[in-house]
Amino acid sequence: MEEHNLKLTNRGFMELTGINNVDLFDEEEVVLETRLGYLHIKGEDLHITMLSLEEGQVSVEGKVSVLEYKAAKTDIKTRGKNILNRLLK
Numbered sequence: 245m246e247e248h249n250l251k252l253t254n255r256g257f258m259e260l261t262g263i264n265n266v267d268l269f270d271e272e273e274v275v276l277e278t279r280l281g282y283l284h285i286k287g288e289d290l291h292i293t294m295l296s297l298e299e300g301q302v303s304v305e306g307k308v309s310v311l312e313y314k315a316a317k318t319d320i321k322t323r324g325k326n327i328l329n330r331l332l333k
Contacts, residue, residue, distance in 0.1 A: 248279045258304040286310035
């Protein structure tokens with residue numbers, strides 16, 4: 245199992261490893277499926293600046309205000325479909 249690491253610099257730039265999937269993303273919230281559970285990142289003006297699921301790496305920029313790990317998905321499926329619909333329009 246690959247390690248899951250998180251490096252947050254000045255609450256404005258995050259580098260993460262050990263990422264399986266991006267379940268949700270918008271300017272206020274990013275939900276990542278990590279090797280250790282689901283990571284909810286909340287803040288303002290959030291953007292995924294680098295994504296390589298093959299290597300399990302993600303970078304996020306923006307003002308980070310909350311980092312929270314959860315064991316299970318909570319209402320992500322429904323919200324994720326809304327995001328997918330927005331992207332496909």
